[in-house]
Amino acid sequence: GAGVSQSPRYKVAKRGQDVALRCDPISGHVSLFWYQQALGQGPEFLTYFQNEAQLDKSGLPSDRFFAERPEGSVSTLKIQRTQQEDSAVYLCASTSPGTETSNQPQHFGDGTRLSIL
Amino acid sequence: KQEVTQIPAALSVPEGENLVLNCSFTDSAIYNLQWFRQDPGKGLTSLLLIQSSQREQTSGRLNASLDKSSGRSTLYIAASQPGDSATYLCAVRPIHTGANSKLTFGKGITLSVRP
Numbered sequence: 001g002a003g004v005s006q007s008p009r010y011k012v013a014k015r016g017q018d019v020a021l022r023c024d025p026i027s028g029h030v031s032l033f034w035y036q037q038a039l040g041q042g043p044e045f046l047t048y049f050q051n052e053a054q055l056d057k058s059g060l061p062s063d064r065f066f067a068e069r070p071e072g073s074v075s076t077l078k079i080q081r082t083q084q085e086d087s088a089v090y091l092c093a094s095t096s097p098g099t100e101t102s103n104q105p106q107h108f109g110d111g112t113r114l115s116i117l
Numbered sequence: 118k119q120e121v122t123q124i125p126a127a128l129s130v131p132e133g134e135n136l137v138l139n140c141s142f143t144d145s146a147i148y149n150l151q152w153f154r155q156d157p158g159k160g161l162t163s164l165l166l167i168q169s170s171q172r173e174q175t176s177g178r179l180n181a182s183l184d185k186s187s188g189r190s191t192l193y194i195a196a197s198q199p200g201d202s203a204t205y206l207c208a209v210r211p212i213h214t215g216a217n218s219k220l221t222f223g224k225g226i227t228l229s230v231r232p
Contacts (some may be wrong), residue, residue: 004160033219042121042206043161044223086194091160095218103149103168106220108160 002026006092012115013082018058021112023092030096033106034067034077037089046090059072081083082116089113119144119211123223129195131231138192138226140207145185148210148218152181152192155204155225162206165192169221204228 005024013019025032029033035043048056051072055062069075079086093106121145130136149168153161165174165181173182180193190207204227208220
């Protein structure tokens with residue numbers, strides 16, 4: 001596709017339920033990022049993939065959060081036993097190179113707005 | 118730890134005014150700085166990316182400057198229009214993260230341009 005695609009756009013779940021959020025990056029993009037954006041805040045880094053390898057998961061807030069990218073393309077962010085504080089917009093971004101000195105911009109999807117009741 | 122600050126949180130100006138949005142960061146060890154635009158309910162659109170070796174970048178009515186040593190960047194918008202109303206975020210990519218080009222964001226400035 002032309003851009004980063006995320007689904008669903010909106011998700012409402014009851015506290016304690018598991019949710020799965022999907023990200024389709026731009027075709028051929030090596031690097032993929034997940035960010036969490038709380039209301040009125042800037043996005044906060046969650047995790048980073050280079051192809052299928054999850055190289056940095058230092059931003060995941062707890063072990064209830066799990067992300068995967070098994071074939072190096074589509075990624076899924078899973079949240080188990082959701083809590084109210086998980087309510088936020090989850091943004092996915094991708095960029096083409098995976099080199100240390102790259103200066104390519106990140107391209108963002110429209111996000112998934114997650115509301116936990 | 119890198120911190121990015123954008124003040125004020127909100128700004129309202131009349132149409133046609135030239136304006137400057139400010140961004141400051143605490144650690145000058147960065148590869149680049151990006152300015153993004155975010156419309157309500159939407160993701161982020163990259164406006165300008167300034168590499169650490171550059172001083173400014175221009176795109177249309179937008180001009181972004183970078184003073185890495187003082188930890189400051191500005192986004193200048195010329196002849197503002199109601200369609201410029203959005204939240205503007207700046208983000209830095211720190212050095213020492215290898216190929217991981219994760220960004221550290223400010224909270225954004227919500228701009229309203231009055232007709």
